[in-house]
Amino acid sequence: MNAPDRFELFLLGEGEKKVTEQTDTRTANSAVFTFNKEDHTLANMLRAHLLKDQHVTFAGYKVPHPLFATFELRIQTDSVISPKEALVNCCKSLVGDLETLSREFTKEYELRKMVAGDGTGIDQ
């Protein structure tokens, strides 16, 4: 069998980096970030969030080949911040959002548990 190992979908290979940056010389203030061992889960979330940054003029991603767990994220910015900064800001902002989500979820779930109380809703 020549099927690739399943763990190649999420384990970085020897010496492989999670993200590499390649400046895109065709246009100003743009760069292509290649992410290894990641898929649409991360790519689409980053892309969508980058577009909300007023300094980002372009953000798009592609998965060059569906059999390889990699994607390329192209970011172009106005000259105020670099694509790299935009990416880092975006990631930080998303981590913050996820933190809020986690807190909100815990709060709601605990509340739900209290209301359900004695075994009606959440038992075990």
Added chain:
Amino acid sequence: MEYDPMIMDTEATGPSVKITEAGSHHVDFELQGVDLAFANSLRRVVLAEVPTMAIDLVEFSANTSVLADEFIAHRLGLIPLNSKNVDDVAYSRDCDLCNDRCENCSVTLSLHARCTGDDIMRVYARDLVVDGGRANQWVGSPVITDPEGLGTVICKLRKGQELNVKCIAKKGIAKEHAKWAPTSAVGFEYDPHNKLRHTELWFEEDASKEWPKSKYADWEEPPQEGEPFDYDAVPERFYFEVESVGNLEPDAIIQQGIKVLQQKLASVIQTVTEGEGGDINGMNGADDYNNGPRSPDTGMVGSGWQGDTGYTTPGYGGGNASTWGAGAATPYGATPYGQSHSNGWS
């Protein structure tokens, strides 16, 4: 904040959750204040990347049942094992305490059954016994939820047949094999009235008569007669229905999923900002990035923003409560963020 705040609609409110139903094996909730991509990423990560325990290796000492070894091994792999606080268990491949496996990165379960009576004997998941130590008191026990306390049937034995196996359960994720999935299903729905026209409802005469209404249809305003299509509308309310397999509590699945996403983002931040501070060229200092011809104006070299490392070093460690600064006490405090790096944001 060290950087320009992003202009975005979610920042006003942030994500919010409303739990509509919850039980020991499922949770239904509505997610608001996030975009479609965010909600979908949560769905994807919960489906495929939340770690759990499952039997991964099986050593057969005796198998005189009618089922082949690999057949039984496969069945054993699919038995849900309790994965509460699975963070206490290391991935076998990363475990530094052992070469092969140890109590820190695996759970050993054994099963020995022989049929002596005339009746056909069933071997159940409850017959799996945890051998030796494990990372915590929960991890690796078969999930048994039926009132009789039997668990799933592994195989049937007739008089004189025997099954004697030793199973090694390891931590893993469903991306590698579906046996590690924490959920049996994740329902994901938005826009019950199809106002956004993200889907096309096939019909013979009238789509609204022929298609059943979603149970969430009453929660949202139905489209008005003759209402013009809103080109700028985006999905805003997402309805999740998470069903647990039983190895993790439904809330733990969501929380773990969030954590996995945060870890992904953290590892991106970490690799991208690596080596910054001393080296003003940042990532360009590394050979990998340096090999293409570059016109000066597009430059990572020497332009205004390059030397600005404002967001790296100072922001983190030292109590600056930036967007996620409150994170010190949170689960991802001990994640890729924290590791041993000189850029100080541990």
